[in-house]
Amino acid sequence: MSSLGFGQSGSTVVPSTALRESAFLKACRREPVPHTPVWFMRQAGRSLPEFLEVRRGIAMLDSCMMPELVTEITLQPVRRHGVDAAVYYSDIVVPLKAIGVDLDIKPGVGPVVARPIRSREDLAQLRDLQPEDVPYVTEAIRMLVGELGATPLIGFAGAPFTLASYLVEGGPSRNHEHTKAMMYGDPELWTALLDRLAVIASAFLKVQIEAGASAVQLFDSWVGALKPADYRRLVMPASAKVFDSVAGYGVPRIHFGVGTGELLGLMGEAGADVVGVDWRVPLDEAARRVGPGKALQGNLDPAVLFAPREAVRAQTDEVLAAASGLEGHVFNLGHGVLPNTDPEALTALVEYVHERTAR
Ligand code: CP3
Numbered sequence: 001m002s003s004l005g006f007g008q009s010g011s012t013v014v015p016s017t018a019l020r021e022s023a024f025l026k027a028c029r030r031e032p033v034p035h036t037p038v039w040f041m042r043q044a045g046r047s048l049p050e051f052l053e054v055r056r057g058i059a060m061l062d063s064c065m066m067p068e069l070v071t072e073i074t075l076q077p078v079r080r081h082g083v084d085a086a087v088y089y090s091d092i093v094v095p096l097k098a099i100g101v102d103l104d105i106k107p108g109v110g111p112v113v114a115r116p117i118r119s120r121e122d123l124a125q126l127r128d129l130q131p132e133d134v135p136y137v138t139e140a141i142r143m144l145v146g147e148l149g150a151t152p153l154i155g156f157a158g159a160p161f162t163l164a165s166y167l168v169e170g171g172p173s174r175n176h177e178h179t180k181a182m183m184y185g186d187p188e189l190w191t192a193l194l195d196r197l198a199v200i201a202s203a204f205l206k207v208q209i210e211a212g213a214s215a216v217q218l219f220d221s222w223v224g225a226l227k228p229a230d231y232r233r234l235v236m237p238a239s240a241k242v243f244d245s246v247a248g249y250g251v252p253r254i255h256f257g258v259g260t261g262e263l264l265g266l267m268g269e270a271g272a273d274v275v276g277v278d279w280r281v282p283l284d285e286a287a288r289r290v291g292p293g294k295a296l297q298g299n300l301d302p303a304v305l306f307a308p309r310e311a312v313r314a315q316t317d318e319v320l321a322a323a324s325g326l327e328g329h330v331f332n333l334g335h336g337v338l339p340n341t342d343p344e345a346l347t348a349l350v351e352y353v354h355e356r357t358a359r
Contacts, residue, residue, distance in 0.1 A: 001133045003031060003148070017213055018149070018150035018318070019149070019151075021329060022037070022151065023084050024037040024215070024330060025136065025215065025252065029252065029295075029328065030293075030294075030328035033328075034358070034359055035354045036323070036329055036331050036354075036357035037199070038084055039085035039330070040083065040085075040346060041086060041333060042331060042336030043083060043087060043266055044076060044077055045279075046336075046337050046338075047340055047341050049343075054072055054073065054320045055073070059104075060091065061094070061097055061104065062321065063099075064089070064091060064094050065136045066128055066136070066169060067136050067140035067143060069143050069253060070088075070090070070136070070140040070144075071140055074086050074087070075144070075147060075148070076154070076225070077346075078151055080347060081343075082347070082350050082351070082354075084152075085151065085154050085215070086151060086153045087153075087217075088140070088141065089209065090137070090153050091105060092162065093105065093111045093187040094134070095250055096126075096163065096167070098133040099127050099200065101245075102115060109169075109171065110170040110171065111166045111171065111172070112170065113167055113169075113171065116168055117164075118178065118190055123192060123196065124200070125303055128200065129199075129204055138210075138211045141212050141213055142213070145211075145212035145213075152214040152215055153212065153213050153214055154213065155213075155216045155217075157218055158218075158221075159223065159239050160235065160239060160242070161194070161222065161239070162219060162220050162222045163200075164193055165179045168182055178208060179211055183234055187234065189279045189334075190234060190325045194234075194235065198242050199241075201218070201242045202241070205242065205245070206246060207300055209246060210295065214251055214252065215252040216251060216253055217245060217253075217254040218242055218243070218253070218255050218272070219256055220260075221256070221258055222257075223235060223267075224263065225259070227262070228262050231263050231266055240270045240271050242262040243271030252277075253274070253275055254273070254297055255268070255271075255275055256276030256297070257278075259334050260274040260277075261278075261280055261286075261289075264277065264281070264289040264308075268291060273295065274294065274328070274330060275294050275296055276297040276298055276332070277298035277334065278335055279299050279300060280334070280345070281324040282300055282330070283322040283326060284325060287326055292327070293327075294327070294328075296321070296328070296329055297330025298331075298334050299335050300316060300332075301315070301333070301334055302333040302337060302338045303338065305333075305341050305342070306338075306342075306345075312345065319331070320353070331353045334347060341356045
């Protein structure tokens with residue numbers, strides 16, 4: 001039986017016209033849209049009571065390997081908020097776990113790695129990822145695209161720098177000191193590490209696209225810790241390799257990081273079709289830094305959602321005004337939904353953006 005949104009032809013997933021013409025994919029392609037599309041990084045999970053309910057007693061990484069649960073959690077924010085895209089429920093460390101890296105996600109902390117990577121010998125922990133390592137990803141995404149119909153599904157991977165930071169530090173880090181020690185002290189080892197991570201991230205994205213994801217985002221959450229010259233020389237080649245590896249699929253590629261005001265031009269150059277912007281740089285200025293030929297995604301400060309409704313609207317108006325001259329705009333927060341965000345504030349925000357931008 002053919003799915004609601006996709007027909008299968010051989011091994012290629014052919015998106016339906018309604019899906020291809022969705023506001024989100026049009027905005028990514030910088031085509032005119034009926035309204036500015038909205039989705040939220042970290043929209044699945046966090047404060048949703050229906051998420052806490054289905055996740056009760058199930059560890060984060062275990063939940064990522066349960067296709068029916070993944071499907072349910074991914075759909076929850078689409079049902080509740082009416083967002084214009086779903087984001088696949090998983091984590092940036094799932095492909096590392098899948099190739100046997102000894103790691104866990106500690107609630108309230110983040111990924112923790114048992115044996116941090118600090119030497120050439122440690123690199124042996126990182127073999128290539130095969131589709132057979134993540135059968136639950138293919139299964140969940142096939143189920144999801146059937147359920148989602150004309151709503152696009154965004155797949156994602158962690159970018160080489162951000163993955164390297166967790167692997168080298170052994171966990172979350174404020175200053176990335178071990179990471180930078182390797183980057184500056186042993187650039188050859190660093191480059192070899194980033195290269196391996198680029199291959200793994202590419203493979204993880206390909207699995208998602210081949211199963212039916214209609215866009216992908218590369219999360220380089222912590223790359224704002226670098227100055228431009230180092231980014232260009234020591235990180236950008238690896239990220240560019242990831243973007244290149246999926247260019248042939250023709251799905252929009254989004255590149256996101258936090259604190260990246262000084263890196264926006266280079267992040268666009270790395271090969272993305274859409275550049276994510278945090279809340280620190282207004283979108284009109286971000287567009288100048290990124291240059292023509294790219295859509296932008298962002299950029300309401302997630303903390304604004306804790307303010308009264310009128311203040312949220314005023315801040316949203318500012319974002320929309322700065323975005324009014326862009327070639328393409330996908331509305332999002334400048335980083336992920338914060339824990340304890342009132343879900344009703346998110347629903348109201350989606351409605352407000354749709355209303356204000358209806359054409
Ligand atoms: O966006 C979504 O809703 C889809 C799911 C998603 C998760 N992680 C689920 C998750 C996505 C896209 C991610 C990406 C991710 N993971 C990033 C990049 C995005 C960003 O926020 O910058 C990073 C840096 C990670 C690593 C990671 N995993 C962190 C920092 C944490 C938070 C730790 C905490 O508890 O605050 C996680 C855990 C995690 N990933 C949770 C969820 C729903 C919470 C853990 C749980 O529910 O037990």
